[in-house]
Amino acid sequence: MNTESFRFYIKVRTALNIEARTIHDVLHTVFGDEAPSYRTVARWAQWFREGREEIEDEERSGRPVTETTLDNIEEIRSIVNDDPHVTIAELQEHTGLSYGTVHRILSDHLELRKITARYIPKQLTDYQRNERVRICKENLSRFTEGGWRLSDVITGDESWFFHQQTGRKVSNAAWVAKDDPPPTIIRRNKPSSGTHAIKLHHDNGRAHVHQDVLDYLRSEGITIIEKNQLATKDEIEHKQKEIEEICSPIITKLYSSENNSMPNGEHVSHSNGKGPTIEEVD
Template structure:
């Protein structure tokens, strides 16, 4: 109740501040902005900052207490971060913040509060303050507002206004790529996509005959989601990339089997068995999860909709139940997207293309 109310008030105050700043900057502020406007501006700014400070302070102390207890139990900072993120999502402190506080507690720190600073947080959107935050983001676009606040001493509301209004930034999750492609790999992606598309378009292969599959890790507790890689970017710019750290029935004669080039899939014994069963293997380019329906659609969809489970058996049952709940139309649309993606790969000279998709 308090959190919702304070957030609404902060948003309203920030809008008031922006309107007054626009008005004051567009005319002779000394002559035309009277005392009452100046008082309202000051009050809104103070109330916005104070409410946000109280809300942020409560969250900080709760998070730091948890970090302190888990650190005392000899739990590693990355594990603590994953635990917090699994519950609080993007509201949880960043990994660097957890690591810093875990280190402080291991060294004997007892206090949960920030070290005292002289004066109240700076709440001015001056050119110098804007430039300071811009340089911080240029150096590390994955910083959270909390981390910028600790670095600069600015108020939460000031940082938020500078990021969104003055720097025109928004936070977006980085897109994963398996590795940086070489020219040879890009050419191979184009060649295979052209060959596959030609067979489908000529009717040599029918989509209803293609079975696609892959593997992924599913855990009872959903940890380490992609949004932990959220970064500040300018509006309209593509998301940054993060290189992934590895990892009708008439018999089988007409079936086309599509999977990636994982070692279990391309082992000689596996290929020999598939051939003996009359299964045609659909070629798949190396390092191309963006061309695998399981990777670009199914796995993320399951994980986004899968609640925490108590054990591996309930996890298995929940995954199967969710997959069975998807309509045939959803699967059909995914194969149509697969064809669209192969064409995009060709048009983009074999490079990754997901940032070009609408």
Template sequence: MNKENFRYYIKVRTALNIPASVIYDELYSVHGDQAPSYRTVRRWAQWFREGREEIEDEARPGSPITETTSGNIEQVRLLIDDDPHITIEEVQEQAGLSHGTLQRIITDHLNLKKATARYIPKDLTDSQRAERVRICKPNLAKFQEGT
């Protein structure tokens, strides 16, 4: 059951003068953890008693997270591939995206992190791990000989 269905049920039961606690108990007994919280049921019941008619959410201020598009992700990927030492401020300037959106794109979508002033993959591939082990073994042997 989606939010609008729950709200419609709350609206109808409130119109019949049924208390919010009873409405919540009914919803919880049928839907369990999927039911809205008691506080939510109480709040919507109050709004409906005060004359609210619509069951949809009201528009909220602020911009929605629509800047994380495949085009923007690709644009950021190209900027970082072109210059791995680029700063987030420079990417922000060139891409025209907010700092938070860039952070989300870089960490969540491109799976990169900043290390020694350049972006690198968070996870190494198996061949990269093997190469690091190959390089580190002689150094470790030198260290163990010296002790």
């Protein structure tokens, strides 16, 4: 029994002054769950008592469901592929379709869902990604074998490992397929320092880039990462000479005024008159 047949029965029984509750009970007894609900029966009974004759639905305002065509589906697919962050309102404006039609095409036909993006600290090159994967696999292997320690990680300058749960931003939500991962967004602003970070510092000197130190670290089985950022021995020695030429006169004058006394109270004599070297001051 279709919908119009149920309505015709309600119309006839209402004309006989039978209450809506009785009409619903009879329909439910005969047709079970296929019968209309009591609220539907009561609503149509009220309309028939008020003089309605038609049992068909009145024409509704708005666009018909037939707007869900293959052309419209492909048009929305093309727009989303060009800009995954596009909103339903923007799709409405561009296509002229209703909100419900756009939403139905996105969810039912294209099987897309809109989720917010993940934040990453910076964009990496393919080489940097491969190096990080290689180092992580190596550390994982050493950890599994019981030979990995956090103290083995030494940075080449003031560096820090940062961990923070970045809040989600609705403005960065994007349409993605059902099984696709969420998109990523590069975090442009530098996070403020505080208790949310694990920081590893050294003395801001040349200790961790000096060739002697590097040789010692390698002899202890410590892996040096980011090798492409390390200076060569010749570069270090050249820079050291430049610093000594600038600092030696200042250091000589400083310790001469102190009666050639070092900060720890020991007396230092310089027979050549050139004053202490950079290594002695360090």
